[in-house]
Amino acid sequence: MLLAVFAASGAFAQSTPLAITGVKIEIGDGRVIANGNIVIQNGKIVAVGEGVAIPSGATTIDGKGVVVYPGFIDAYTTEGLKLPSPPTGGTPPSNRDTAPASMWHGNPKGMRPDIVASKCLDLKGKLSDNYAQGITTALLSGGSGSVRGIATVIDYIEEGSILVPSAAGELSFRGGGGGGGAAGGYPGTLFGTVATLRQELADAQYYAAQKSPKKDDGLENLRPLVAGRIPALFAVSTAREISRAARIADEFNLRFIVTGGGEAYRSIDLLKKKNAAVILSPDLGYEPSVKVEDAPDATPQEVLDERHATWVEKTHNAKALSEAGIPIAFSTGGSGLGDFLANVRKTIGAGLPREAALKALTSDSAKILGISDRVGTIEVGKLANLVIMTGDFADEKSQVSSVLVEGKKFDLKKGGKK
Structure with missing residues (x-):
């Protein structure tokens, strides 16, 4: 059973930028970015795409091996x-x-x-x-x-x-x-x-x-x-x-x-x-x-x-x-x-x-x-509502590892323990 750990990082909740790097991004409208970055600030997506620069001082999440979808x-x-x-x-x-x-x-x-x-x-x-x-x-x-x-x-x-x-x-x-x-x-x-x-x-x-x-x-x-x-x-x-x-x-x-x-x-x-x-x-x-x-x-x-x-x-x-x-x-x-x-x-x-x-x-x-x-889509200007999954959402083996809601990140782990 998966339970959320309700402890949103202060960095994620405040104005410090958050970046998900080197991640497969499914935009939600059919477009896919095989290896890109998503930058989030003040609860919204401020940049997304291949080669997008990571702001200095940003908190980063390594996206290797996971897939990001719109919430x-x-x-x-x-x-x-x-x-x-x-x-x-x-x-x-x-x-x-x-x-x-x-x-x-x-x-x-x-x-x-x-x-x-x-x-x-x-x-x-x-x-x-x-x-x-x-x-x-x-x-x-x-x-x-x-x-x-x-x-x-x-x-x-x-x-x-x-x-x-x-x-x-x-x-x-x-x-x-x-x-x-x-x-x-x-x-x-x-x-x-x-x-x-x-x-x-x-x-x-x-x-x-x-x-x-x-x-x-x-x-x-x-x-x-x-x-x-x-x-x-x-x-x-x-x-x-x-x-x-x-x-x-x-x-x-x-x-x-x-x-x-x-x-x-x-x-x-x-x-x-x-x-x-x-x-x-x-x-x-x-x-x-x-x-x-x-x-x-x-x-x-x-x-x-x-x-x-x-x-x-x-x-x-x-x-x-x-x-x-x-x-x-x-x-x-x-x-x-x-x-x-x-x-x-x-x-x-x-x-x-x-x-x-x-x-x-x-x-x-x-x-x-x-x-x-x-x-509904991962685009600049929209709320940072995202789902991070261990694989393709259509694969029964794939699980939700984290969600972001208006820029706040919530991790999900087996048993609900940090």
Whole structure:
């Protein structure tokens, strides 16, 4: 197990230059420098390339035998947040299938526009696990309800360095009331969930159009989403859900990103038409068996074969999207963080080109999240978010030895000992 040693050198954290010398550099956009230097000062990259001069007095790191990549980006996670309790207002009437003419005001209906991820950061115990996977930057979102509030993008350092306070508004067709009584209420069906989601967006549009609206924190939070200043992040999986999300995006003139997207390969034409990006979990799941059990009630062979064929289709999801020119990024959401890099390697094994996988971890992810001016590639002027690995990231034997986050270096060693 790899654990971070949280003792950033004072030299690295202050104005003294830091130089990584004689190192293989993968820029993150397809370019590679076989033997170059990287110079860092005040948290940013100030020089990179072959033969780059090392400033006098710089602290140096010998890059022989290792490879430097841009810090990997987790394009969607719900970890690292301490969410406020859902709004309550007493016990709602039992309205599972229909809404009354006058909606009971206290019914939360799975609506969580109150969640602003940048105000809910709780990274205690989270940094080392992310560093072990080479992750330095992430989009954090509430992931609760059908209107899920506002996501943020941060660098994983200290209590979180916020890069984009309001990065996206997350929406889903799941997370409604779920039934009558105190724990349920309207909506308890998909139809009801879609209806209340649309109503919430319509209310937010109306609110944003008013010169002096009566203050509503939830609708105020949604203002940048309905104004088109930030994208809508639709947490959807099936082709039908993706189609439904596209219709909602059209109706409310929302910019459109899919997260989840397990069946995105079945929606390629639609995604291309909408210029939509897809944030995928690289977790391919377990390969289902095609062997019929020797039992009277055993699953028929044709059913087993169909399940296996569907699984094979899904393993080619990232490859199909990449070949179609649809931007993709990777997410730890829906899979164990500790298996993140291992799962990325499995996705490469399933046909996604190595170069496309690296871009999904770095430059393409940064473009999708709107942070490519600061991270995603190793270039002058960008934040010094770097991953130092013992070899090629696609090689299962390669490990993360160090990460730099905004110029601060954190070493990773077996057992977590210095």
